[in-house]
Amino acid sequence: MLTIHHLRLSQSERIVWLAEELGLDYECKLYTRRTDNRLAPDEYKALHPMGIAPVITDGDLVLGESGAIMDYVIAKYAPDTALVPGVDHPDFADHLFYLHWANATFMTNGMMALVAQFMGAKELPPFVADRVHKGWAIVEKRLGEADYFGGSQLTTADIMMGFQLTTSRAMSGMSIEGMPNLQAYLKRIGERPAYQRAMAKCEPGMPPKLD
Numbered sequence: 060m061l062t063i064h065h066l067r068l069s070q071s072e073r074i075v076w077l078a079e080e081l082g083l084d085y086e087c088k089l090y091t092r093r094t095d096n097r098l099a100p101d102e103y104k105a106l107h108p109m110g111i112a113p114v115i116t117d118g119d120l121v122l123g124e125s126g127a128i129m130d131y132v133i134a135k136y137a138p139d140t141a142l143v144p145g146v147d148h149p150d151f152a153d154h155l156f157y158l159h160w161a162n163a164t165f166m167t168n169g170m171m172a173l174v175a176q177f178m179g180a181k182e183l184p185p186f187v188a189d190r191v192h193k194g195w196a197i198v199e200k201r202l203g204e205a206d207y208f209g210g211s212q213l214t215t216a217d218i219m220m221g222f223q224l225t226t227s228r229a230m231s232g233m234s235i236e237g238m239p240n241l242q243a244y245l246k247r248i249g250e251r252p253a254y255q256r257a258m259a260k261c262e263p264g265m266p267p268k269l270d
Contacts, residue, residue, distance in 0.1 A: 061085040071113030079253035150210025157208035161219035202240035229268035
């Protein structure tokens, strides 16, 4: 059986959401962060050489990396899903951009800011602050152009983007006041039964950060 190893408060929630949207039969195994440093416990680190979330196992296969896992799960279990627009679909290119931009740029910006703060910076370096500002501006602009990052319907681009907009923001305390397009989008996401089921499994007792 497909097993999603979910480290609580991590981007592995994406894979649980994907599985719920696809209606897959899977197991979700929860791991709690260490209390001393908030990192993954040893049993999670032992799953994969990188020692970070997400990780799935499927028979003898052990696979990490959000995008790779999404591609694998869809190719094996749901190759015809509407979550991935075909090459002739008008949303094809936009879906591809936000699918890859989510981790390659948007989340990387947030990680740079986090590292700067961890290193004791009282203010973000100008180039980091500029990249963070531009990233959130792109988010708000895009959601004023389309209902979803991938276009007219939910796609895997939205599933990739979701963590940084919700759970990650809950940990950072960032406000989205003055971002009405993002606020409306998160309301739409929060109304999806698959998202509700996923978050109840991933973070029991913790309401999703949708405001």
